[in-house]
Amino acid sequence: MSLEDVRAKMTHLNLPYTAARLAELVDGAVRDQQGPLSFFEQVLSLELSQREERRIAVSLKLSGLPKGMQLDTFDFMFQPAVEKTRVDFLASGEFVRQKENVLFFGPPGVGKTHLAVGLGARAVELGYSVIYYTVEELLYRLKRHAGTPVGSQRRQAYVKNALVVLDELGYQVLDRHETHLFFQFVSARYLKGSTILTSNRSVRDWVQVFAGDEMATTAILDRLFHRAHLFSIDGRSYRLREFDKLMREAER
Ligand code: ADP
Numbered sequence: 001m002s003l004e005d006v007r008a009k010m011t012h013l014n015l016p017y018t019a020a021r022l023a024e025l026v027d028g029a030v031r032d033q034q035g036p037l038s039f040f041e042q043v044l045s046l047e048l049s050q051r052e053e054r055r056i057a058v059s060l061k062l063s064g065l066p067k068g069m070q071l072d073t074f075d076f077m078f079q080p081a082v083e084k085t086r087v088d089f090l091a092s093g094e095f096v097r098q099k100e101n102v103l104f105f106g107p108p109g110v111g112k113t114h115l116a117v118g119l120g121a122r123a124v125e126l127g128y129s130v131i132y133y134t135v136e137e138l139l140y141r142l143k144r145h146a147g148t149p150v151g152s153q154r155r156q157a158y159v160k161n162a163l164v165v166l167d168e169l170g171y172q173v174l175d176r177h178e179t180h181l182f183f184q185f186v187s188a189r190y191l192k193g194s195t196i197l198t199s200n201r202s203v204r205d206w207v208q209v210f211a212g213d214e215m216a217t218t219a220i221l222d223r224l225f226h227r228a229h230l231f232s233i234d235g236r237s238y239r240l241r242e243f244d245k246l247m248r249e250a251e252r
């Protein structure tokens with residue numbers, strides 16, 4: 001039996017990562033006098049961890065989550081309004097399992113998107129299906145399917161994913177039709193899946209965002225806030241931190 005034969009069988013069994021490294025692995029086993037069970041275990045573990053890495057990379061890509069915003073790159077010292085222990089708890093993914101929501105409020109630059117995306121990426125690692133949209137992108141998609149009730153759009157990503165990360169509510173004022181579609185979206189996900197939402201406008205201003213429609217706004221708030229984790233980040237803008245420093249120096 002040649003190395004080539006074994007490699008061909010491994011490829012056939014869909015073990016491409018370890019198949020490509022077979023010679024190297026066998027040499028290592030001989031050198032280290034590795035027992036057969038230990039060798040077999042090593043091959044399987046390597047293939048499994050590679051598969052897992054690939055799954056995460058592909059899912060992250062499909063999710064549309066922006067790159068470079070992980071929880072471990074968030075500076076909690078800079079933003080004391082955000083309690084690390086609360087974020088750590090959410091990072092366990094339990095809120096996705098419980099179909100709860102997470103809402104981030106605060107002015108621009110305080111890290112709302114960073115935290116929302118970081119939690120989304122964490123959920124991907126944990127094996128949940130995740131999709132990221134800005135409110136603008138979501139509305140675009142909802143409008144394309146406006147003929148069918150959102151509840152029966154089961155195959156659409158904004159319905160079927162375990163977690164929807166919805167960024168930037170408040171930058172754009174919705175008209176009545178968009179408000180209605182947004183309400184349908186929130187209803188469709190209510191108790192069926194998790195949503196993370198970021199907003200630069202406080203809840204008091206939401207009625208203005210939602211076409212001045214008080215009834216729709218109340219209905220949306222009702223569903224979103226039921227079983228929700230709230231974060232109000234009233235701190236400094238991270239984007240402007242260098243600018244702040246310059247201003248302070250200039251004042252001296
Ligand atoms: P927001 O969504 O609240 O407007 P972002 O999350 O987009 O703000 O943050 C603006 C930029 O600053 C992003 O590049 C983000 O990664 C970074 N940032 C914000 N807060 C922090 C922080 N506490 N630690 C590290 N980077 C941060």
Ligand code: MG
Nearest residue numbers: 112113168198
């Ligand atoms: Mg943002």
